[in-house]
Amino acid sequence: MPYNLIKLSDFDPESVPFIFIDANIWIASLQNNNFSTTPREYLPYISKFDAIVNLNTYSEPKLIKKLKNQPKIVMTNMLISETINAYLRNIAMKAFLGKDNGNFKKEYREEKYSDYDKQLRTITSDIEALAFSMTFIDDSYSALEPIGLLNEINREVDYNDLYYAKLLGMLGIPIMTHDKDFFFPDVTIITNNNKLLTRR
Amino acid sequence: MGRIINISKVIGTSNAVIQKFGNQIFDEAFPYLLQGESITLDFQGITNLTSGFCNASIGKLYSTFPEISEDLIEIVNFETNSIWSEKILDAIELARNPERAQVLDEALLALFEE
Numbered sequence: 135m136p137y138n139l140i141k142l143s144d145f146d147p148e149s150v151p152f153i154f155i156d157a158n159i160w161i162a163s164l165q166n167n168n169f170s171t172t173p174r175e176y177l178p179y180i181s182k183f184d185a186i187v188n189l190n191t192y193s194e195p196k197l198i199k200k201l202k203n204q205p206k207i208v209m210t211n212m213l214i215s216e217t218i219n220a221y222l223r224n225i226a227m228k229a230f231l232g233k234d235n236g237n238f239k240k241e242y243r244e245e246k247y248s249d250y251d252k253q254l255r256t257i258t259s260d261i262e263a264l265a266f267s268m269t270f271i272d273d274s275y276s277a278l279e280p281i282g283l284l285n286e287i288n289r290e291v292d293y294n295d296l297y298y299a300k301l302l303g304m305l306g307i308p309i310m311t312h313d314k315d316f317f318f319p320d321v322t323i324i325t326n327n328n329k330l331l332t333r334r
Numbered sequence: 335m336g337r338i339i340n341i342s343k344v345i346g347t348s349n350a351v352i353q354k355f356g357n358q359i360f361d362e363a364f365p366y367l368l369q370g371e372s373i374t375l376d377f378q379g380i381t382n383l384t385s386g387f388c389n390a391s392i393g394k395l396y397s398t399f400p401e402i403s404e405d406l407i408e409i410v411n412f413e414t415n416s417i418w419s420e421k422i423l424d425a426i427e428l429a430r431n432p433e434r435a436q437v438l439d440e441a442l443l444a445l446f447e448e
Contacts, residue, residue, distance in 0.1 A: 175446035263382035
């Protein structure tokens with residue numbers, strides 16, 4: 135079973151017609167506030183994300199013809215759900231409560247004076263603003279043999295990660311992620327995560 | 335109305351959606367504000383807008399010029415009471431509140447811990 139990992143800096147956005155970008159990179163790209171002046175793990179990913187979206191802003195046929203590919207960002211139902219939920223729980227709630235371990239439902243979503251509604255509007259509008267760069271794909275759940283997936287998960291293999299790896303491997307679409315656990319055969323992984331890269 | 339900066343003309347697209355484009359607006363506006371000249375950021379022709387763009391452009395201008403930005407920056411041609419308005423005001427608010435910006439930055443960083 136071949137493992138195919140590409141270092142982020144070696145990845146040319148024009149080299150692929152489609153790419154999948156994980157929820158954490160989506161959130162960083164949509165919400166970075168430029169506060170930090172020091173290097174951050176997420177900044178190289180934002181640069182690549184920007185480069186991919188930038189290629190999708192080209193509308194001149196002559197310019198498009200010069201490109202090797204105008205790469206579309208693959209969006210699935212589960213990825214939209216993960217992006218919205220991870221943003222609200224891990225970013226928006228933390229900022230509102232000023233602590234890491236709040237009760238999401240009680241202290242944030244159902245709290246009358248929280249900024250939940252505004253943050254939900256913002257993240258969904260931000261995702262929608264990039265629709266021109268996306269292609270939407272179905273989840274092909276039955277084709278991925280769901281019972282087989284259940285048998286493959288364990289303490290090191292997250293169900294959603296496994297599902298993405300199977301789906302995108304089947305479609306030949308590379309995945310950009312910083313998740314160190316995202317080590318699967320038969321799918322191309324683009325990453326800057328040294329722990330992942332050294333497993334090659 | 336000060337020096338007009340038409341956002342779509344500067345970034346070459348109607349999609350104000352990436353930080354690179356926000357940085358281009360910052361670079362365009364920076365010299366005028368440095369000289370104490372007023373600017374007008376014109377959203378005419380923009381069809382899509384993200385928080386990241388607002389932070390990299392308007393937010394960064396407000397944090398770089400905290401004393402004068404309120405008086406010298408005018409923003410026009412977007413619907414007030416809209417989600418765009420919220421994103422613009424959030425970027426300004428964040429620039430004025432570095433403690434909140436730091437919390438958000440640390441939360442983002444935590445998503446990328448190895």
